[in-house]
Amino acid sequence: MREKYRKGFFQKQPIGISEIFIGFLLLIFSSWTIAYHIVLVSRIPVYYLTYIFFCSFLCILLLLHSLSNVQINKINIKVLFFLLITALIIASYSILSLRPDNDDIEFYHRAFLQSIHIDLPIYLNETLLNKEDLPPISILHLATSYEYFTVFIAHLLKTNSVVIAYQNLMSFFVAFLFPFIYFSIYRYLGFSNKKAFVAVLLVISFLLIDGNVHRSFGNVSFARLWQGKTILWNLLVPISFIILRNFLIFRSKFFFVCLLLIGVCAVGLSNSGVYLFPILIASVAIAKFISMNKKKLEEYRFLIYLGITSIYCVIFGVGICSNLLPMPHDKSVWAIGWPSLWYKNIMLVFDNFEIIIRDFIFLFALPLVTLENKTGKFICLYSISLILLCINPITGPIWLSIIEPASYWRIVYLFPIPLCAGLLAKSVCFSKPLHKKNFVAAAAVISCIVAFKHAAISFKTSAYKTPFEYKFDKKALKSSEGMNAFLLNRNVLAVDEIINILPLINPTIKFEAGRGSSVIYYFNEYGNSEEGHRRANAKYYVETGAIFAQEDFITSILNGVNAVIMRNKLAMNIVNTIQSLKSEENRWKIVYADEDYSLVLKELPNENLASQ
Structure with a gap:
């Protein structure tokens, strides 16, 4: 035909x-x-x-x-x-x-x-x-x-x-x-x-x-x-x-x-x-x-x-x-x-x-x-x-x-x-x-x-979920969902695992730096390479506690970052760094912590973190 x-x-x-x-x-x-x-x-x-x-x-x-x-x-x-x-x-x-x-x-x-x-x-x-x-x-x-x-x-x-x-x-x-x-x-x-x-x-x-x-x-x-x-x-x-x-x-x-x-x-x-x-x-x-x-x-x-x-x-x-x-x-x-x-x-x-x-x-x-x-x-x-x-x-x-x-x-x-x-x-x-x-x-x-070396599917090593769950890392997802309620109108500095998830739960949250070193790229295109590297260092401090990046982290705090999400092992070190600033003393509190991550917030005017 x-x-x-x-x-x-x-x-x-x-x-x-x-x-x-x-x-x-x-x-x-x-x-x-x-x-x-x-x-x-x-x-x-x-x-x-x-x-x-x-x-x-x-x-x-x-x-x-x-x-x-x-x-x-x-x-x-x-x-x-x-x-x-x-x-x-x-x-x-x-x-x-x-x-x-x-x-x-x-x-x-x-x-x-x-x-x-x-x-x-x-x-x-x-x-x-x-x-x-x-x-x-x-x-x-x-x-x-x-x-x-x-x-x-x-x-x-x-x-x-x-x-x-x-x-x-x-x-x-x-x-x-x-x-x-x-x-x-x-x-x-x-x-x-x-x-x-x-x-x-x-x-x-x-x-x-x-x-x-x-x-x-x-x-x-x-x-x-x-x-x-x-x-x-x-x-x-x-x-x-x-x-x-x-x-x-x-x-x-x-x-x-x-x-x-x-x-x-x-x-x-x-x-x-x-x-x-x-x-x-x-x-x-x-x-x-x-x-x-x-x-x-x-x-x-x-x-x-x-x-x-x-x-x-x-x-x-x-x-x-x-x-x-x-x-x-x-x-x-x-x-x-x-x-x-x-x-x-x-x-x-x-x-x-x-x-x-x-x-x-x-x-x-x-x-x-x-x-x-x-x-x-x-x-x-x-x-x-x-x-x-x-x-x-x-x-x-x-x-x-x-x-x-x-x-x-x-x-x-x-x-x-x-x-x-x-x-x-x-x-x-x-x-x-x-x-x-x-x-x-x-x-x-x-x-x-x-x-053949590895299968794309392995019932021993592959992870699974229910049909209506997110396709996110389960630990970071649990922490992100727990922190979400505290972050209304907040300016956040966070580790990569949270950055990859939290904005896709609540897209209105704004971050000081994105995943990886992407912030360097965006500020290079904007024409302010120095600011991009500074923000990347501030995030690196939250992830590793590296001393060389501490000053850039402090600059982010002074510039308006009022929420920091970190892994638990670095939580006290980062909180102590913030509290060492006279202008920030006694204004920051850990409001959320689980077995993996902690959230520390700065108390804003007319806000009582103790009641949250």
Whole structure:
């Protein structure tokens, strides 16, 4: 039925259930991202975002409807049942696993605080610190709409905790979608229902055991699916493979528009989407160029159309290169502590040589022996194109300097390694025991065993929680919840464990210094490097009691810090330091202490700490 749509460009496209499902996901989030960017640029109050979102949603919906011809295919109820069971199991694991990530404070605090002030334009400044006019971490971080989207979902559901919706609801939803997306991929690759389902189970199994390093494919999948960047790597990239496959075959307006929407979603999910999606498109274009009939003019026209699909990301890239979207002057935050050599940076994901051998077998041997000749070759060409484009001694250092050492390693997630792991499903049941497919499958399995060190999931070492708890360190969370009631209108200096949690319980609390040494970066961008270093030293004193930082800590107290949160072992030392100041004597009291942390407050005018 679809053969007549193979000729020529941009024919009206018959679509089935999987295309409707994927198109609807792209429709919702791309509409939100476009609306968010309109509100961001126009500087109108945030409450207009909802109205613009629905207008954008309706316009894109009508466009997609005009380009498609819906054809509902027969659904295999048995397969659907097993997929639902698998999806529920994976989603339950995702919501119950406790894998705290300190990046939450950087990503989410601005959106959480904005939920209280929807009558204001989108915040352009850093929102955690007690100085209001500090610049944001970067323009690209401002461009991400995902965190504001989760706030919108939380308000629709009328949940008391926006963070619960962010960490748990989104994690459950994305993990639930995962088996269906990969099942669709394998069906498009020609797998039977049974083999496609087995392939999905193999992908899930691979991700559950691939846990050698913090940034392995397994460790950025099911346990961390609430963050925009991990949704980009785990869900949007495989969706891109589906849409690209269909666009390469059918060349219709519908899939062209879907690819445009993926570019919009990539920017909205993560700042890394600005370069990852164009790199993905460029790699596919190179693979297509190598394999196409170069005598046909329409093939070159098609490559142009393919390149246009990343236009939304390219606009941001051009804006940055032309300084219309100014990037930070101080880029040390994305360089210090990160490997500065391209191959060492890539090893943040691969870990060791055995992993590279395993992934080489997955990427190049399995596709060639398990898939149809053209399809298998194209997947290999895509991986080769990605290596030639970004991961080699010539282009690697260039990309490393452009997107910074803190981001370069993320290009690895464009390799279809989890997808290729599922290709084993076409080998494990082969009837001829000496067939080459079984030899390759055996090599792949052996490479997995040799490379294995740590699983991404371990029932002995992994931590778990109830479905409606925060994904935070439990000890620091307990202390933060206990201290929250004392910190109304307070100016706080605290240790990192508390900084990572307390602002996401109460976003109105302001801090003297943020997590790590981030305060240095913000004040460098502001033009007051000395103040940034002083505040960082003050925080260092609270964390370590180092004598050299004591004077900077005292300066923070004299400048208005009136709440200090520290670990118990340093509590008396810090209190004594404060009490040694004549102006502060007898005005500070420890008002909260548990087995791990203590809170000391300065008594404000008309306040009686003894009564609290």
